[in-house]
Amino acid sequence: MGSAVGLGNVWRFPFQAGQEGGAVFVLLYLWFVLLIGVPAMLVEFTVGRLTGRSPVGALAEFGGGAWRYLGGLFILIGFLILSYYSVVAGWVLRYVVGSVTGGYAGRSESYFLDIATGFDALVFHAIFMALTVAIVALGVRRGIELAVTVMVPAVAFVVLALVVYAWTLPDAGAAYEYYLSPDFSLLASDWRSIVPAAAGQAFFSLSVGMGVMITFASYLDEERNLLVDTGIIVAIDTAVAFLTGLFVFPILFTAGVGPADPGPGAIFVALAGAFADIPAGSVVGVVFFGMFAIAALSSAISIMEVVVSFAIDEFGAVRRRTAAVTGVAMFLLGTPVALLSSQRQPILVTLYDALAAQILLVSGGIVLMILVAWIGADRAMAELRRGMHSPGVLPQVWIWLVRIPVIVVLLVTLALAVGDYWSFLSGDFADFLGL
Numbered sequence: 001m002g003s004a005v006g007l008g009n010v011w012r013f014p015f016q017a018g019q020e021g022g023a024v025f026v027l028l029y030l031w032f033v034l035l036i037g038v039p040a041m042l043v044e045f046t047v048g049r050l051t052g053r054s055p056v057g058a059l060a061e062f063g064g065g066a067w068r069y070l071g072g073l074f075i076l077i078g079f080l081i082l083s084y085y086s087v088v089a090g091w092v093l094r095y096v097v098g099s100v101t102g103g104y105a106g107r108s109e110s111y112f113l114d115i116a117t118g119f120d121a122l123v124f125h126a127i128f129m130a131l132t133v134a135i136v137a138l139g140v141r142r143g144i145e146l147a148v149t150v151m152v153p154a155v156a157f158v159v160l161a162l163v164v165y166a167w168t169l170p171d172a173g174a175a176y177e178y179y180l181s182p183d184f185s186l187l188a189s190d191w192r193s194i195v196p197a198a199a200g201q202a203f204f205s206l207s208v209g210m211g212v213m214i215t216f217a218s219y220l221d222e223e224r225n226l227l228v229d230t231g232i233i234v235a236i237d238t239a240v241a242f243l244t245g246l247f248v249f250p251i252l253f254t255a256g257v258g259p260a261d262p263g264p265g266a267i268f269v270a271l272a273g274a275f276a277d278i279p280a281g282s283v284v285g286v287v288f289f290g291m292f293a294i295a296a297l298s299s300a301i302s303i304m305e306v307v308v309s310f311a312i313d314e315f316g317a318v319r320r321r322t323a324a325v326t327g328v329a330m331f332l333l334g335t336p337v338a339l340l341s342s343q344r345q346p347i348l349v350t351l352y353d354a355l356a357a358q359i360l361l362v363s364g365g366i367v368l369m370i371l372v373a374w375i376g377a378d379r380a381m382a383e384l385r386r387g388m389h390s391p392g393v394l395p396q397v398w399i400w401l402v403r404i405p406v407i408v409v410l411l412v413t414l415a416l417a418v419g420d421y422w423s424f425l426s427g428d429f430a431d432f433l434g435l
């Protein structure tokens with residue numbers, strides 16, 4: 001849960017929903033979470049618990065030697081994701097400070113553009129990465145667990161309070177219409193970008209497609225019912241995202257900001273506007289952004305843990321040194337994201353993020369599903385049955401769902417994602433490069 005709930009729910013979800021047409025995107029996302037996210041998480045959980053190893057070793061054991069290269073892909077995805085995730089989490093830290101100083105009051109849109117790229121962004125990117133390295137280096141699992149068990153209910157409480165606040169705003173009705181009542185003509189015209197965006201969001205938000213859930217499941221014991229664990233994680237993760245949208249859009253609509261306009265700044269612009277408006281807003285701001293930062297930190301740790309546990313298990317590397325070296329490399333990879341902008345927007349976030357979520361996580365997921373559902377199906381089904389009281393035909397249904405429909409749907413979304421990415425590269429990004 002600590003890995004799943006993070007920037008993906010509170011930052012990425014409302015920004016994607018705003019850019020991809022609102023309710024149709026939300027509907028498709030929910031559909032992908034249920035039909036693809038749940039089976040995909042079970043795939044990772046069974047491999048992790050069965051082998052009891054971190055991804056590279058787990059795949060080599062489960063599938064045989066050459067499958068370790070899929071683990072190599074996971075490591076690369078981890079590098080890419082954490083490099084820009086840390087930049088965005090740096091924005092969150094910056095907003096904790098901004099809430100104290102009142103920096104964003106009355107200028108929520110321009111404040112975001114001021115801090116999203118440049119020196120501030122780089123400094124806070126460095127701070128967040130250093131925190132991640134410190135926790136991974138110390139291997140403090142207990143501290144993290146404690147922070148997360150306190151944080152999840154706290155986040156839920158503040159999110160609910162914001163939902164109620166947003167409900168009282170004058171333009172809430174129009175916002176609910178946009179967010180909840182699907183305009184299917186949009187789907188007809190823009191499905192080429194909406195479909196891969198929704199699939200990518202489902203993978204990203206649930207932390208599947210790069211072995212995080214393999215790593216975590218390797219610590220689970222036989223008594224655990226993997227289906228129940230999956231259900232709880234998926235339900236909470238999805239609820240946090242859905243509720244976030246429920247307050248972000250009323251705030252944006254009431255402020256007269258179009259849902260797609262702030263782009264990756266959506267949540268920041270919305271919250272800064274709200275906190276400037278409510279009593280004791282700066283206190284609420286510190287609490288909210290502070291909790292948001294902890295949620296991001298627990299996700300970041302899970303990503304770095306995949307890389308570090310790989311180096312430890314395979315090469316006998318020293319935890320502390322590996323964490324430090326990994327952190328520096330990821331920091332450098334994220335540096336251009338923190339520094340470069342196009343019309344003051346952090347354009348490289350899109351370059352990294354769309355590649356990571358829509359193309360790489362989905363690819364990682366597909367290959368892993370082929371391995372588990374076609375090559376190791378019997379072992380995976382047996383593993384799923386362990387800890388379940390009366391599994392019945394569920395394991396078979398799961399394997400057959402993955403074998404054909406899930407893999408086929410994902411191949412289609414992957415093809416669309418590549419096309420969509422290409423239009424970004426040859427459009428906005430080429431403009432940015434001055435081509």
Ligand code: PHE
Pocket residue numbers: 003004005006007008009081203204205206207208210212299300302303
């Ligand atoms: N699920 C995390 C979030 O929502 C991000 C993440 C993606 C973590 C992939 C691990 C792996 O913020």
